[in-house]
Amino acid sequence: EAGVAQSPRYKIIEKRQSVAFWCNPISGHATLYWYQQILGQGPKLLIQFQNNGVVDDSQLPKDRFSAERLKGVDSTLKIQPAKLEDSAVYLCASSELASLRTQYFGPGTRLLVL
Amino acid sequence: EDQVTQSPEALRLQEGESSSLNCSYTVSGLRGLFWYRQDPGKGPEFLFTLYSAGEEKEKERLKATLTKKESFLHITAPKPEDSATYLCAVLWGSYIPTFGRGTSLIVHP
Numbered sequence: 001e002a003g004v005a006q007s008p009r010y011k012i013i014e015k016r017q018s019v020a021f022w023c024n025p026i027s028g029h030a031t032l033y034w035y036q037q038i039l040g041q042g043p044k045l046l047i048q049f050q051n052n053g054v055v056d057d058s059q060l061p062k063d064r065f066s067a068e069r070l071k072g073v074d075s076t077l078k079i080q081p082a083k084l085e086d087s088a089v090y091l092c093a094s095s096e097l098a099s100l101r102t103q104y105f106g107p108g109t110r111l112l113v114l
Numbered sequence: 115e116d117q118v119t120q121s122p123e124a125l126r127l128q129e130g131e132s133s134s135l136n137c138s139y140t141v142s143g144l145r146g147l148f149w150y151r152q153d154p155g156k157g158p159e160f161l162f163t164l165y166s167a168g169e170e171k172e173k174e175r176l177k178a179t180l181t182k183k184e185s186f187l188h189i190t191a192p193k194p195e196d197s198a199t200y201l202c203a204v205l206w207g208s209y210i211p212t213f214g215r216g217t218s219l220i221v222h223p
Contacts, residue, residue, distance in 0.1 A: 004157075033211070042118075042201055042213035043158070056210050091157050102148070103211065105157030 002026065004106035006092050012112045018080035021109045025073070025094030031055075033103060034067055034077050035091040043091055049075065050097075082113045117141050120202050120214035127221050130191045135217045137202030138184040145209060147185050149178050150201040152216070158201055161187075192221045 005024040013019050025032050030051050035043035046065065048055040051072035060067070064083070069075040079086055089108040095101040121136045137147070146165050150158035162171040164180040171178045175196065177188040187200055199216040206212070 035213075040215070042120075042203075042215045044213070045211055048210065056208065093157070102160045102163060104160065105150075107155075108157050 004092055004094055004104055006090075006106035006109055008109055009107065010110045010112075012114065013082055015084055015113050016081040018078065019082055019111065020076055020078045021090050021092075021111075023075045023077070023092030023106060025075070025092070026104055029094035029096055029104075030072070031095045031097060031101070032069055032075050033091075033093040033095075034075070035093065037089045037091055037108070039088070046077070079111075082111075084113050087111055087113045116214070117212050118202060118204055118214040120200075120217050122217060123215070124218045125220070127189075127192055127219070129193055129221055129223050132188070132190045132192070134189070135187040135200055135219070136184060137187070137214055139204045139206075140183075141204055141206040141212065143206050144204055145207075146205040147180055148203045148205070148211075149185070149187055150203065152199045152201055161200075189219070192219075194221050194223050197221045 007022050032049045034046045036046055037043045046060045047057040047067045049069040052069045067077045089110050091105055091108045093103040093105045095103045118139045148163050149161040152158045162178040167182045169180050175190050179186050197220050199218045201216045203211050203213045
């Protein structure tokens with residue numbers, strides 16, 4: 001079974017530029033999560049989708065971050081404009097259902113904002 | 115105030131020296147508690163899910179236990195390949211996951 005795929009793996013941008021990350025979850029997984037993990041900290045949930053609907057986006061900085069999950073499969077997370085403090089690893093995870101199901105994580109995208 | 119607190123932040127052990135990692139939580143309406151292992155440069159890898167107080171799960175040298183307000187990850191006779199960051203996450207309320215900051219474990223040969 002293929003795991004969660006993410007691209008790109010690494011990205012370096014200047015502050016105020018925009019960037020987009022892509023995630024392809026495990027086939028058949030209805031729930032998709034985007035996390036931000038700053039060095040030395042645990043993952044922080046940014047947004048959770050159930051199929052193509054948003055379950056929770058309370059910690060998503062909506063003035064600069066946006067995410068979509070078209071057709072309930074792939075998802076894209078965008079940052080525009082980026083700030084220095086956005087430097088982090090962006091992790092995508094998926095699970096069969098939100099309730100009590102194990103999350104499977106992708107390798108992450110490492111973003112450095114200069 | 116953190117809802118999920120892991121301790122210690124870092125732990126160094128000699129190979130074969132058993133120890134425990136702690137995860138305490140203050141959320142109400144716990145739906146499940148998860149332990150993950152994260153190696154440098156990789157995403158977290160699932161280890162265990164615990165649902166109710168008194169539950170225990172084991173896998174090789176690892177054993178996870180759960181009480182009403184905390185969970186322990188016991189590592190018996192660790193090996194260098196057990197070196198990693200161990201993350202605890204709780205699922206609560208509307209099934210929103212919240213992670214702790216992790217415990218960085220180094221096992222010296």
